[in-house]
Amino acid sequence: MGRWLLRLASLLLSAAVIAGFAGVWAWTEFTRPGPLAAETTVVIPRGAGMETIAHRLHEAGVITDPRILALGAKVTGQARRLKAGEFAFPASVSPQHALDILESGVTVVRRVTVAEGLSSAQVVAVVEAADGLEGEIGDVPLEGTLLPETYHYAFGDSRAAIVARMRSEMDRTLRTLWETRAPDLPIASPQEAVILASIVEKETGVAAERPLVASVFVNRLNRGMRLQSDPTVAYGIAGGEGLDRPLTRTDLKSETPYNTYVIDGLPPGPIANPGAASIAAVLQPAESDFLYFVADGTGGHAFAKTLAEHNSNVRAWRKYQRDNRAE
Template sequence: MRKILSLLAAALVLTGAAVAFVAWQAQQRFVSPGPLPEERAVIVPRGSGVDGIARLLEEQGVIEDALLFKIGVKLTGEAGRLRAGEFAFPAHVSPRGAMQILTEGQTVVHRLTVPEGLTVRQVIELLRQNEALSGEISSEIPEGSLLPETYHFTRGDSRESVIQRMRDAMTRTLDELWESRQPDLPLRSKEEAVILASVVERETSIAAERPRVAGVFINRLRRGMPLQSDPTVIYGMSEGLGVIDRPLTRRDLTVHHEWNTYTIPALPATPIANPGRASLQAVLNPAKTRDLFFVADGTGGHAFAETLEQHNRNVARWRRIQRGEQ
């Protein structure tokens, strides 16, 4: 009997040692580098649970053993904290590291850059083409109400929420710049400032020119002169798209509509695009100049003039450049 008891005791010791060794091995594997060769983004659907997440990570090559991951997560008491979303797992992340990424909610941050001068229709199309966003845009969005800049979001955020952030950003920016505007501008409201800024935005992409272009339009408004801006005509012709598939003609400039600043001696009816901060700043603090005209100079910028005679010479020079004569 003593011999049998000794054998049983020895067996229990060996079994315990074996269990302890297996547990130690599992613990080591849980914290050891995994098989992922390079960073990978993985989308974890809502309601996946520990089992579903473990299978998904194994399928995506983030971890080697789904069962080991499940055991490790449950033993650490973190099973209820695993989150859904899009996560970036670094190369050779350990199962424990993967668990921490999922519990800490380190979701992938996406960037959406909205260039200055896009129309509302163009911005909406930009959002619709972004597959990381969700839902449709149902609200009415006035032209010029969206601030162009880079916005960050996580996968699954709604397009409507991003649009609202753009509108809020425009409101804050306009409120701030309006308070520091030059006195005695011929602009009666923030809305008029946005209208003129949108025209400046579409007339030049050169930052240094914007205050001077704004100064030309301010001078014209003060004198009751038409702005004579081609982009306003294009906006009216394109039903708010802001582009057409052919050059403007002389006849286009004579067709009266509420955006044709060749036929109306005032601002167009609405903004013609979404202006950026720099164009808003330029309109509210324009260059102090006597210029009344500008035309392309062939270098990407513009030649400015105070008189019609000077302007005609600049136009003639531009025509020669277009013909390849200089």
């Protein structure tokens, strides 16, 4: 009987020692740096169980052994606290740290940037091309209702929700800027401000010029002069898809509601989605006597108070074009 008890005790001790070594080994594997050579992102789908999560991380090269991750999650109690989404894992991340990242719920922040002056159709195309968004947008929003900006989102967010945020931001920005408008502007409503801002946006890409360009159009409206803006002509011909050729003399005489060489005042709607800076420029234009402007060859424009000055600037611009073509 004594020998049997001694053998049993020996076996139990051996098992305990082996279990201890196994536990130490498992914990070492759980906490040691992993195989990942460079930061990578992994998407954990909603409703994923521990096995799915472990295999996703293994396939992405984040961990060496899915069983170690699953065991560690069970021992630490994290198995039921892991979140879904897109997560970034740094190089050499340990299985333990990988679980901490999944438990934190801090997902990758993605960005989609909409440039000022795009049409609503072009904005929709940008959002549709953004990686990681889901769902359909539906009808293209009305021109001038979306605020160009950089928008943050997470993997799996809705395209329609992003567009809705753009509408909301335009509404909020327009309300705020309208309250700060200069007195006696020839702009009767926030919608008219967006229309004129869209023209300013398409006329210049130089931020410092926007208030000056806005002042030209405001001065012309105050004097009952036609705006004579080339971008409005192009929009009247091609709409939001954009005109893929230079304007012709015939184009400038075309009978469209947007041709400001033909119509008086503002066109019936925006020709693009203006940014906040262009809206601010038309509501707080520079004080000037300028009535004309033309490109000057530097990316900006030459401004003039009289038609004679303007014609001189036009000749200089055409000479620049000829010289530039010759080179």
